[in-house]
Amino acid sequence: MAFRTGCDAIWCRAFSLSLEGEALDWFDSLPDGSIENFKGLSNMFKNQFAACRAQEATIVDLMNLKQGKEEPLKAFMDRFQRTVRRVKGLSTELALQHVMPGLHPRPFKDSICRNPPRSMEELRQRTVDEIRVEDMKQRYRKELQEAKAEKQESRRDNQGSRPGGGKAREGPRNPRFPQYTQLNAPRAQILQESLSAQVMQVPQQRPTP
Template sequence: MMFMNKESDPILCRTFPTFLDGAALIWFSNLPEGSISNFDELANQFIKHFAASKIYVHNSDYLSTIKQGPNESLKDYMTRFAEATNEIPNVNLEVHLHALKSGLRSGKFQESIVIAKPKTLAEFREKATTQIEIEEF
């Protein structure tokens, strides 16, 4: 909508803050009076100031960095891993499974996975669910 009125800088500059809230509105309110001369300058300043806030989308390589903590339950690890996976578009299921197994801490469950060699996420989740039930009991 803002760019449809491209010809009218004053309207754009006055309308812009009505779409802001939180930190963006505070930033805008703290701009020195007369420091912006046109909408393109306002837009560029806004982008420069909030560029670090850009949402970063991980790729499937990120999954290999997720490791089960020394005191982290399997349930918490699986939940944290699932949340990370949900942020990655089009995750390859084989990469997903490999990273999930590789992130397990050493112990009886990890050893059982090495022996059982689940070939699908469903197989892995079935074994994990059984282990989680044991841990919670």
């Protein structure tokens, strides 16, 4: 874009429209009223990014970029994008070739392998969609764990509120007396004589519930 104007406000506005990525993030973070004129903005920009020139990355840095086992996809892709911007003269095709090897084996890596992105914008959009899916799965797992914990807690409360629910099961009973007189007749005969003498009553049969 080429134009002629002596208005610093227009120059500052045009300058901000030419920024992207890390430079645009820096511009958006400037406090209100900190820009007095275009010359001051230029000096602020040079001071901010002058040190970055000595920190340019190489293609080797991009090749060594690997996603950690527990590293979220968003964190890795942010590191990938920053490294890509630091590699001088890196083409989009070469940058896209190093995305898949750096990803940890997960469904998103399989998707990239089956259908490689054709542009950085397509990669960005697919990354955003995958991050959204990961967030939904994480929330779903958290809800399941909370529901399971509530169910177990409710079950413990119900068991504690039942009569005898917290008591241990009684073991076999011990004999009441240390020894008993041995019988000198069969048990059936003794029982029959007790019933005839009305010493014992015949138990009545209860109706089946």
